[in-house]
Amino acid sequence: MCGIVGGTSERNILPILVEGLRRLEYRGYDSAGVAFKKNGSISVTKNKGRVDQLAKKLNLKTNQSNLGIAHTRWATHGIPSEKNAHPHHSKNIFVVHNGIIENHNHLKAQLKAEGIRFSTQTDTEVIAHLIRMYTEKGQSFEKAVFNTIKKLKGAYALGIIDKN
Numbered sequence: 001m002c003g004i005v006g007g008t009s010e011r012n013i014l015p016i017l018v019e020g021l022r023r024l025e026y027r028g029y030d031s032a033g034v035a036f037k038k039n040g041s042i043s044v045t046k047n048k049g050r051v052d053q054l055a056k057k058l059n060l061k062t063n064q065s066n067l068g069i070a071h072t073r074w075a076t077h078g079i080p081s082e083k084n085a086h087p088h089h090s091k092n093i094f095v096v097h098n099g100i101i102e103n104h105n106h107l108k109a110q111l112k113a114e115g116i117r118f119s120t121q122t123d124t125e126v127i128a129h130l131i132r133m134y135t136e137k138g139q140s141f142e143k144a145v146f147n148t149i150k151k152l153k154g155a156y157a158l159g160i161i162d163k164n
């Protein structure tokens with residue numbers, strides 16, 4: 001398990017998120033990523049490797065945001081790669097996760113049967129799809145998150161953004 005940072009601020013949140021990730025580096029990780037709100041949409045930047053490289057990609061001098069989530073990953077399911085790095089998303093839902101979803105195979109099979117396509121090898125991706133599925137059934141974001149958590153078995157700390 002590695003690190004999660006999330007926040008909202010009147011100042012630019014991006015340097016704060018990166019500093020948070022730097023403080024968590026001692027825990028070990030193989031990749032890092034950030035999702036942040038910009039001009040009404042969510043941007044995602046990921047990097048296999050160091051937080052410093054992620055910071056360069058993020059272009060902290062020109063990028064501005066007031067809301068974001070960030071993650072350092074220590075892969076448990078799926079190889080260390082940019083694709084498997086968090087955040088993961090399903091339409092409007094963006095998720096960072098530390099821990100392990102033990103019943104992810106079972107949940108994945110159920111979601112696939114509903115026509116959901118997976119784009120990573122991680123256990124985490126089921127969380128984003130489940131929340132999206134509940135919101136599309138008309139549930140509020142909060143309710144969708146709580147109903148998703150009821151389905152998860154394992155250990156998890158989560159940071160989640162709904163674009164809306």
Ligand code: GLU
Pocket residue numbers: 001002003072073074075076077078084097098099100101122123124
């Ligand atoms: N199980 C998740 C993955 O493999 C999260 C690992 C972590 O805690 O960093 O992507």
